[in-house]
Amino acid sequence: MGMKIMMVASEAVPYAKTGGLADVSSALSRALSEHGHDVSIFMPLYSFIPSGQFKEEAIVLDIPLGFETFRIRIFRSNLGDSRVRMLFLDHPLFSGRSGLYGDSGSHTYRDNHIRFALLCRGALEAARKLDMVPDIFHLHDWQSALLPAYLREYAGTGALAGAKTLFTIHNIGYQGIFSKQDLHALALEWDAFSRNKVAYDDSINFLKSAILHSDHITTVSPTYAVEIMSSRFGEGVESLLAERSGAVTGILNGVDYEEWNSKKDPFLPAPFESRNLNGKAEAKQKLQKLAELDADPGIPLIGMVGRLADQKGFGELLDEEKGALRRILDSGPVQIVILGTGASWIESRLLDLAAAYPALRLFLTFSDEMAHLIEGGSDFFLMPSRYEPCGLNQIYSLRYGSIPIVRATGGLADTVIPYREGSSTATGFSFAESDPDQIVECTREALDLWRNRPDVIAGIRKRGMEAHFSWDDSALRYEELYLRLTSR
Numbered sequence: 354m355g356m357k358i359m360m361v362a363s364e365a366v367p368y369a370k371t372g373g374l375a376d377v378s379s380a381l382s383r384a385l386s387e388h389g390h391d392v393s394i395f396m397p398l399y400s401f402i403p404s405g406q407f408k409e410e411a412i413v414l415d416i417p418l419g420f421e422t423f424r425i426r427i428f429r430s431n432l433g434d435s436r437v438r439m440l441f442l443d444h445p446l447f448s449g450r451s452g453l454y455g456d457s458g459s460h461t462y463r464d465n466h467i468r469f470a471l472l473c474r475g476a477l478e479a480a481r482k483l484d485m486v487p488d489i490f491h492l493h494d495w496q497s498a499l500l501p502a503y504l505r506e507y508a509g510t511g512a513l514a515g516a517k518t519l520f521t522i523h524n525i526g527y528q529g530i531f532s533k534q535d536l537h538a539l540a541l542e543w544d545a546f547s548r549n550k551v552a553y554d555d556s557i558n559f560l561k562s563a564i565l566h567s568d569h570i571t572t573v574s575p576t577y578a579v580e581i582m583s584s585r586f587g588e589g590v591e592s593l594l595a596e597r598s599g600a601v602t603g604i605l606n607g608v609d610y611e612e613w614n615s616k617k618d619p620f621l622p623a624p625f626e627s628r629n630l631n632g633k634a635e636a637k638q639k640l641q642k643l644a645e646l647d648a649d650p651g652i653p654l655i656g657m658v659g660r661l662a663d664q665k666g667f668g669e670l671l672d673e674e675k676g677a678l679r680r681i682l683d684s685g686p687v688q689i690v691i692l693g694t695g696a697s698w699i700e701s702r703l704l705d706l707a708a709a710y711p712a713l714r715l716f717l718t719f720s721d722e723m724a725h726l727i728e729g730g731s732d733f734f735l736m737p738s739r740y741e742p743c744g745l746n747q748i749y750s751l752r753y754g755s756i757p758i759v760r761a762t763g764g765l766a767d768t769v770i771p772y773r774e775g776s777s778t779a780t781g782f783s784f785a786e787s788d789p790d791q792i793v794e795c796t797r798e799a800l801d802l803w804r805n806r807p808d809v810i811a812g813i814r815k816r817g818m819e820a821h822f823s824w825d826d827s828a829l830r831y832e833e834l835y836l837r838l839t840s841r
């Protein structure tokens with residue numbers, strides 16, 4: 354029998370997106386709905402969401418928080434052509450602002466704690482008043498992390514009885530940390546954030562609240578689920594997570610193979626698949642031309658796409674002394690194309706390097722078209738992340754026959770089977786540590802094989818192209834968890 358699931362999230366494609374969370378909330382909801390469940394997504398009605406066609410629910414909810422009462426309205430729609438119900442919380446705290454979390458740039462709104470507390474309480478009240486009490490509230494990242502603490506207040510009232518909470522961590526680097534002084538504005542006591550009513554911490558941490566009070570916690574790959582319980586990856590909440598290790602599960606994200614399908618990708622010059630790679634050769638040629646590189650099929654081409662951030666390994670790639678990028682470029686005929694936007698120190702180091710090495714080409718912009726062409730036209734795809742909760746680009750690159758070279762961490766470790774001499778299962782190359790020497794060594798090994806053992810490379814590429822990471826499979830794993838939580 355189908356379950357009632359209410360996702361509470363700050364982002365969902367196509368309405369609002371700053372990161373992978375937006376893809377997950379929509380794609381997972383669609384897959385669950387196709388499996389016969391009744392799925393809603395509860396999210397803010399941001400000013401930039403065109404709401405002309407939405408239907409307003411005939412209720413007005415007054416939500417008290419601290420000394421104020423916030424009057425919210427709810428708008429309803431469907432997610433595209435699916436049966437997923439969209440519920441939008443309308444309040445000037447969202448509709449009166451230009452951004453999601455802040456105005457352009459890195460400024461964040463000072464009242465984000467109140468805005469997202471309102472999202473959590475609004476979801477609970479809307480579920481109750483609209484008679485949509487779900488079996489599961491599925492929450493995503495710190496913006497919806499207070500919901501389990503608020504849900505406790507309904508215990509004993511009969512309202513929302515039986516609703517369970519599942520909290521998904523998409524990136525533990527973002528926790529929702531606010532000043533202690535803000536506690537009263539959230540209408541919560543300290544035990545929402547720590548094990549008793551005593552304030553151990555100097556600040557309020559939304560993520561901690563969800564770790565303490567959710568019925569279950571997931572993150573977006575099995576390896577990341579283990580890593581975040583260690584001090585190296587846990588960003589300060591590792592011991593809290595470790596205490597709940599029995600309630601922590603890693604479930605890999607799927608990818609949208611409608612968008613990432615080399616057999617019908619409008620951004621590629623010709624379609625291709627694992628059995629016929631002529632189109633891939635055309636993509637490489639087009640990419641070399643666009644990047645103003647030698648259009649020589651005999652030179653291996655390495656692609657990179659992503660945010661220019663420390664997380665993605667640019668410290669190791671660009672280190673003044675030991676930087677891996679320069680050493681790879683020095684090690685023989687090779688071309689490198691990088692697409693990305695982000696930290697200005699990374700941009701400027703990259704620009705310096707590109708000025709010295711014509712075989713390095715940069716596209717410092719956001720471009721879907723270039724992302725697809727780089728995935729299609731590269732021989733290898735480099736992703737030396739320091740940490741990677743799941744990662745999508747390496748999965749796209751597998752499908753597009755650009756053999757991934759990755760640091761074995763998080764989702765990278767779970768999606769790329771590394772080459773070892775004589776192995777017949779490999780889909781890519783990986784190295785253990787965030788270390789320039791290891792990046793260089795691993796990349797050189799891959800390039801050597803490409804030059805000297807095309808048969809081995811062809812096998813790795815073929816297996817990668819035939820690997821499958823679908824939302825359907827991920828949805829099944831979430832369903833199993835929901836069933837366990839509701840003891841069905």
Ligand code: ADP
Nearest residue numbers: 373659660693694718719720721724744745746
């Ligand atoms: P993260 O979520 O940490 O940024 P992922 O690999 O999980 O990394 O997902 C990044 C997504 O954003 C991918 O879909 C990738 O193609 C896209 N992306 C990142 N930077 C760019 C860019 N400059 N141009 C086009 N797409 C980009």
